[in-house]
Each structure stands twice: as structure tokens, then as C-alpha cells.
Amino acid sequence: MAPPPETAQPGVIQIDETKTKEDLATPWNVIVHNDPVNLMSYVTMVFMRVFGYARPKAEQHMLEVHNKGRSLVWSGGREQAEHYVHQLHSYQLLATMEKSEA
Amino acid sequence: MIELRVQLLDEKHVRISGIAPIMTAVLREVPEILEQRDSPDAHARLFPNPTSANDKINKEWQQTVNPELRHLFVSAGETVARDLVGIGAAKTVTESYEITFPVEHLKAWMSALNQTRLILAEIHQIDEEDMNAAHLDPHNPKHVAAFRIHLLGYLLHLFVELETGDEPANAV
Numbered sequence: 001m002a003p004p005p006e007t008a009q010p011g012v013i014q015i016d017e018t019k020t021k022e023d024l025a026t027p028w029n030v031i032v033h034n035d036p037v038n039l040m041s042y043v044t045m046v047f048m049r050v051f052g053y054a055r056p057k058a059e060q061h062m063l064e065v066h067n068k069g070r071s072l073v074w075s076g077g078r079e080q081a082e083h084y085v086h087q088l089h090s091y092q093l094l095a096t097m098e099k100s101e102a
Numbered sequence: 103m104i105e106l107r108v109q110l111l112d113e114k115h116v117r118i119s120g121i122a123p124i125m126t127a128v129l130r131e132v133p134e135i136l137e138q139r140d141s142p143d144a145h146a147r148l149f150p151n152p153t154s155a156n157d158k159i160n161k162e163w164q165q166t167v168n169p170e171l172r173h174l175f176v177s178a179g180e181t182v183a184r185d186l187v188g189i190g191a192a193k194t195v196t197e198s199y200e201i202t203f204p205v206e207h208l209k210a211w212m213s214a215l216n217q218t219r220l221i222l223a224e225i226h227q228i229d230e231e232d233m234n235a236a237h238l239d240p241h242n243p244k245h246v247a248a249f250r251i252h253l254l255g256y257l258l259h260l261f262v263e264l265e266t267g268d269e270p271a272n273a274v
Contacts, residue, residue, distance in 0.1 A: 036223065036228065036230040037219050037228070037233065041259050041263070042216065042262050045266050089150065089167075095152075098154065
């Protein structure tokens with residue numbers, strides 16, 4: 001695959017892949033996984049910043065990550081899911097995306 | 103008692119005051135620890151794959167997204183390293199230090215502190231049990247690393263409070 005173009009801007013993901021209609025139609029889930037180091041207050045702040053969640057919702061997801069090991073924090077189109085995973089990685093949270101089975 | 107505080111000095115500056123000598127020592131290690139971000143374990147943690155099983159997406163991510171992430175992380179570390187040069191010198195071990203830096207550096211500070219904590223954890227294979235240990239043995243390198251992670255975590259928590267407008271926690 002070609003390297004990123006010189007015009008790439010910070011925060012913009014450039015992935016040169018042809019997406020099929022099925023890819024675009026199937027929802028993708030963004031999952032955040034637990035780790036022993038990230039602070040609970042920090043994770044809550046990241047959810048508020050990245051997703052614009054109000055504090056109660058951000059804390060609910062943070063606690064789910066802490067208690068259950070993972071939390072489905074967002075679901076939707078693939079490109080937006082990639083954007084969110086990128087943002088979460090930039091805050092050093094362990095995040096992955098997976099195709100929704102629903 | 104030295105009270106660690108993070109506050110907005112004015113509209114353009116943040117001040118960390120009440121930095122105990124032990125915290126100063128750990129902060130001064132931050133740039134050196136950040137240089138280990140490309141060690142295999144630390145690299146895997148700071149630049150994780152975006153999917154658990156899709157090799158194609160993971161490979162593309164490594165090639166296109168991770169260089170940008172790396173630039174972001176390195177830039178944050180360099181900003182903090184420059185700010186740390188301005189740390190005021192205390193005259194005795196019982197005095198505290200302070201640092202003042204532009205408010206625009208706040209995000210870089212949070213990134214660099216968290217990177218440092220994660221790198222220390224990976225290098226020393228710190229797990230949940232180590233992080234929650236009630237007693238930290240000063241002769242155990244793993245426990246010393248956990249202590250540094252907690253210390254930097256307390257400062258990071260104060261930054262989060264400043265960023266989110268929470269009431270400041272009591273000093274340790």
C-alpha cells in the first residue's frame with residue numbers, strides 16, 4: 001500500500017482500501033479493553049472528549065471496562081469507527097473495532 | 103507537609119507547585135523513559151492493532167495510522183522535556199519545586215505522563231496485582247516501578263481534574 005500522502009493532516013485517517021457496499025452497511029462496534037494502568041478518571045475524561053458523552057454515560061462505560069474487562073462504547077459506520085479507534089489510541093486506551101454480528 | 107497542586111496561574115499558564123523532591127526525581131526521568139517507547143513490549147502497548155483478527159486492516163493501520171501516532175507521542179514528550187528544564191531548584195530536600203508552562207501544553211503533559219506510566223508497566227511487566235499491592239517493597243524493582251507509576255498517576259489525575267473542572271483532590 002502506498003505511504004500516506006504528504007498532504008495528510010493530523011487526526012485524518014487515510015486508508016486506501018475499496019470498501020464494499022456490505023462493508024459500509026454493516027455496523028462496526030468500537031470496544032475499549034481494560035488495562036491495569038490507565039486511571040479511571042482519565043478513561044472517563046477520554047470518553048467525554050472523544051464521544052462527547054455526558055459524565056454519567058462516560059463513567060458507566062468506564063466502570064464496565066473496569067468491572068467486565070471491556071465495553072462497547074460506540075457502534076456505527078466503519079469510517080467513523082476507525083476515526084474513534086484512532087482517537088482512543090491517541091489517548092493510549094486499548095481499543096479495537098469489530099464487525100457487529102447483529 | 104508539601105501539597106502538590108496543579109492550577110491555572112492565569113489564562114495562559116498552568117503551574118504545578120508543591121512538587122516534592124521524590125516527584126521531581128521521577129519527573130526528571132520522564133524523557134529518558136519515553137525514549138524506550140520503541141522497545142518491543144512498550145511499542146506493542148502504545149501502538150496496538152485496531153482489530154483482533156483482521157490482518158489486512160491491522161497491516162494498513164500499522165503503515166498509515168501508527169506513524170502519525172508516533173509523531174504525536176514524540177512531540178508530546180519533547181514538549182514536556184522542554185518544560186521540565188524550567189523546573190525551579192529547591193535549596194533543601196524539604197523544599198518543594200514548581201513548574202510553570204503554557205496552557206497549550208496541558209494535553210502534551212497528560213500524554214507524556216500516561217505514556218511514561220504505560221512504558222514503565224510494560225518494561226517491568228506490571229499487572230493488576232502489582233498495581234493494587236498494599237505494600238511496595240523498595241528492594242523489588244517491580245514495586246519501585248509501580249510506585250513511580252502511582253506517583254505520576256497522581257499528577258495525571260490532578261491534570262484531569264483541571265481539564266474537566268472537577269474539584270481538586272486532597273494532597274497526598
